[in-house]
Amino acid sequence: MSDKPTTYTCQSCGHIYSGKYCNNCGERTFDEHSKSISHLGEEAFHFLTHFEGSFFRTLKAVFTAPGKLSTDYCNGIRKKYFKPIPFFLLIVVLYLLFPRFTGLNMPLRVYVDKTYDYHVYALPTARQKLAKYNGDEKKLTEAYDNKSAKIAKPMLFIMIPMTGLVLFGMFFKRRRFYFDHLIYATEFSAMFIAVNFLLLPLLVSILAWIIPGAKSLFSDETPTWLITNLLLAVYAAIAFRRFYQIPWWVCTLTALLFIVAYVHLLEYFYKTVLYYCVMLFI
Numbered sequence: 001m002s003d004k005p006t007t008y009t010c011q012s013c014g015h016i017y018s019g020k021y022c023n024n025c026g027e028r029t030f031d032e033h034s035k036s037i038s039h040l041g042e043e044a045f046h047f048l049t050h051f052e053g054s055f056f057r058t059l060k061a062v063f064t065a066p067g068k069l070s071t072d073y074c075n076g077i078r079k080k081y082f083k084p085i086p087f088f089l090l091i092v093v094l095y096l097l098f099p100r101f102t103g104l105n106m107p108l109r110v111y112v113d114k115t116y117d118y119h120v121y122a123l124p125t126a127r128q129k130l131a132k133y134n135g136d137e138k139k140l141t142e143a144y145d146n147k148s149a150k151i152a153k154p155m156l157f158i159m160i161p162m163t164g165l166v167l168f169g170m171f172f173k174r175r176r177f178y179f180d181h182l183i184y185a186t187e188f189s190a191m192f193i194a195v196n197f198l199l200l201p202l203l204v205s206i207l208a209w210i211i212p213g214a215k216s217l218f219s220d221e222t223p224t225w226l227i228t229n230l231l232l233a234v235y236a237a238i239a240f241r242r243f244y245q246i247p248w249w250v251c252t253l254t255a256l257l258f259i260v261a262y263v264h265l266l267e268y269f270y271k272t273v274l275y276y277c278v279m280l281f282i
């Protein structure tokens with residue numbers, strides 16, 4: 001038998017309880033050991049191993065079991081995973097660490113190029129902004145491209161609520177809460193960024209490095225882009241099956257629709273919002 005008291009008074013909220021944690025506010029039981037140096041070491045070790053453990057467990061779930069993270073999270077199994085939003089943010093941070101992979105960050109010259117649709121809204125705003133730069137197009141372009149490089153990646157966050165709305169519309173009969181759709185939107189967006197903007201450029205770089213001349217194979221981006229999005233549609237179908245529990249044929253159909261919607265959201269919603277935001281800040 002231990003001679004330690006079995007009940008404690010919480011240092012944070014004054015609640016009387018027994019066990020390792022206060023069952024009112026969650027504060028850890030405070031004793032002499034809490035002030036030892038070894039405890040600090042234990043805490044750091046615990047944080048790192050826990051962080052690493054749950055991060056890799058989450059990563060594994062996202063890549064090998066589409067929709068499992070969201071399903072578990074929405075069913076209350078949360079402790080063993082990284083929370084979906086911090087997980088998404090970590091993927092964006094990883095993406096930020098590779099500035100070579102520009103991804104969705106588009107230079108001003110593409111926006112105002114009359115061969116693309118963007119110029120319809122981009123040109124009038126650019127012309128207005130030009131006055132601030134005394135008509136110096138080079139300076140405006142420089143300012144735009146610099147600012148855009150900084151905010152394009154963090155702004156991917158706006159894709160989550162929009163994707164959540166799309167899913168809410170598509171599956172409103174399957175899950176009642178917008179929250180649930182939001183969680184799956186987060187999981188999918190993390191996967192989309194990881195595949196399109198981290199793994200794919202990495203694969204292309206490695207191939208170009210191993211096989212001389214392989215780079216020319218990827219000069220036309222369309223086939224790679226099509227294959228990737230088709231694979232992501234398969235991924236989404238499996239996830240829909242698990243998360244929304246719908247028949248396979250419905251999953252396949254909705255997954256294709258969903259990918260088309262997602263890509264269009266990026267192209268028309270995200271890029272437009274990004275453009276106006278950058279223009280606002282320069």
Ligand SMILES: [Zn+2]
Binds near residue numbers: 024
């Ligand atoms: Zn307490």
